[in-house]
Amino acid sequence: MSTIVLLIITGLGLGALYFLVASGLSLIYGLMGVLNFAHGSFLTLGAFAGLEIARRMDGASWITLFASLVVGAVVGAVVAAATEFFLIRRLYNRHIEQVLVTVGLALATVALFDGIWGTDPTYVTGPAWFSETTEILGAKVPNDRFVLIIAAVLVLLGIVLFLKFTRFGLIIRAGVENRSMVTALGIDVRKAFTVVFAIGGAAAGLGGVLASHYFGYVSPQLGGSLLIFAFIVTVIGGLGSLAGAAIASALVAVLQQFANYYLGGTGDLTVVLLLAAVLLIRPTGLLGSKA
């Protein structure tokens, strides 16, 4: 029983990380039809920005952690908004060029991070409470998992409230459904594009700082490795569906943990098989309305 509880909570912690990346990917694709392969770079940059803050402050304090999270989110948001404004904006409806630019940016930023921070992982320490465990139904759960889960839930709630109660949120929801008609109502939908990129970048930057604590290190490859699973989650959840991304994040990560534990480390393979099954049975994903 304790093993199952541990696998579920650890899986939800990993799922929280997937969600922080996938939420941005899903919103960006839903509104703009852009598959953003550079999204992992926002996460990595957020993680390194958080690391730099931790180096300059007392790395083991809660205040440092909070400052790292804020700075990681802000850096992610600013860089993502700049990416949309300077690179993506000219390429809407030009999908091949979008892929080339975002893949190129992802490769270039990894090289840039290599140059600045080196290719080796840089280890991260958080508050002492992070490395302790809390016992739940006999399972000793690492405390950082709870922070990850709470952060992801808060981000999900924040995005839902933003979409529900703000003018930009209204524009984004309408734009996901029919971008052309939003424009035909006299609304400059490009501003919403930038806002969505910024939100996605902030979530990814926040995820970067949390991922550095989850894995215990930051490396230039951090974002890329999470991006693959975030894409899988986005497709399984349904492209453009935030709720789908949330459900799929939890489902994929928990399944991955169980397969790793009970099926001899076949978590990644199981996730890919799940992706294949969803694509065959329900190509639009769990909650997606369009392919």
Next chain:
Amino acid sequence: MTAPILRVEGLGARIAGQQVVESVTFEVPARGVTALLGRNGVGKTSTLKGILGLIERWGAVEFNGERIDNLATHRIIQSGIGYVPEDREVFASLSVAENMRLAERNGGPNRELVDELFPELLARAGQLAGTLSGGQQQMVSLARALVNDNTLLLIDEPTKGLAPLIVLDVTTALGRAAEAVPILLVEQNLQVVRALADTVVVLESGLVVFTGPANEFLDNEELTTELLGVHLTDVGATGDNA
């Protein structure tokens, strides 16, 4: 004689590389309803979309004496043009109230007129637009254009697929709207055209082939049969033509 509100000269348009409007030239007077007619597929909807920049287009479009063919769609709409698209295109996942809120500019100055014309929408403010009937969705689509202080309305097939009673409601609403603002109307139902239009512009193969008073055109059996494939006396109560 007052200057036209809209002047279109040599407008061509293309969708996915396929030319759908050849070279259209016409004017919309500053008052009344101008009907844009023609058989299916001659480029009526594409002409409206071309004017608004919703599809790739070229040629000159002048609105209120100003060139708008170099503006982005949202700027064209903001300059005072309301658009009611073919097939309504309401946002199905948003409520009626949210659809309206999205459309309102400067607080939606004509809210009272809209409430008066479509009281049903008030009662259904919280309902998702995707769950409304076709007629109710058309009301939302019209209301989104009427709620603002526009100086021209482009309305594309507002009675398409509607029950006869709803067609009457929509025609009445358009008649009320036309008292305040000129309308460029694409409409297949010739009885609606007869009831509303002062002028007609007829397209064939992406070109304008007739411009003139609506009654003169609709009364000319030879001309309507040749250009529309139908004459008003041929159509039934709902007036569906080719």
